Amino acid sequence: MIFLDNLINGLSLGSIYAIIALGYTMVYGIAKMLNFAHGDVIMIGAYIAFCGLQYWGMPPVLAIIVAMTVCTVLGITIEGLAYRPLRHAAGLAVLITAIGMSYLLQNIALMVWGANPKSFPRTFINSSILRLGELSISSATIITICANIVIMVALTLFTAKTKMGKAMRCVSEDRGAAELMGINVNRTISVTFAIGSALAAIAGVLLCSSYPILQPTTGSMPGIKAFTAAVFGGIGSIPGAMLGGVLLGVIEIFGKAYISTELGDAIVFAVLIVVLLVKPTGLLGKPVREKV
Secondary structure, eight states: OHHHHHHHHHHHHHHHHHHHHHHHHHHHHHHOOOOTTHHHHHHHHHHHHHHHHHTSOOOHHHHHHHHHHHHHHHHHHHIIIIIGGGTTSOHHHHHHHHHHHHHHHHHHHHHHHOSSOEEOOOOGGGSOEEEETTEEEEHHHHHHHHHHHHHHHHHHHHHHHSHHHHHHHHHHHOHHHHHHTTOOHHHHHHHHHHHHHHHHHHHHHHHHHHSOEEOTTTTHHHHHHHHHHHHHHOTTOHHHHHHHHHHHHHHHHHHHHHTOSTTHHHHHHHHHHHHHHHOTTOSSOOOOOOOO
16 A cells, blocks of 8 residues: 555656646656746746735635646746747857756746745645545646646647647758748747746745645746656657656655655666666657768
């Protein structure tokens, strides 16, 4: 029974990582850049939902929608002001800008909400527990796992079936050729950031519903681990982000349960190193040939 408890907890945590990793993998797959401020967008989304629930008296669904709206606008703003001017700059410049944006968002949260940790309010997400014999499953776990599956399927269908999704795939393959075919590359990349940031808000609420401590650094470590999950599964692949996130969550929980609580994070990154040594593109990643 303890094994099943750990497995379910791992699937729940991994689903949160997977939702965050989907934002990373979409931005990298289409814009070919690593948005290291993504973890802090998660934190902003959680704070907005916290204010909606705690101070503004919103029902949980409305608070989540408001958080998604704010994060969507934030993502588009970050892309337009910080990343778009560096579209053709060296990768190091974009990386440094992303790290700077991360610290900027953390300090804005510090000024607005303070440094003291806040307890995230109980919502419909964790209001009940499903009991199957001796096994107890919280509604937060069920909703998190289901949300991960629904989001992954929706994104796969969106990129495969819709006009904007096809434009994203074109920009991902060849940005110059996409422009020649009449695709608005700037708008396509902005939509990608908007979707990734909206997913970050959902992930922030799910994360704080399961681990209800909210502070300005809340998104930092989950963001790093979700980036690890995206690389693990094959960055740029939507199914790879889901697979990497779920596996990483299961590995972390089992590592803490059966090996060492203190070494849980180290075990996660050690597994990543081993996987990349065997398969450098990740589990579902495909090797990319570059013209020289």
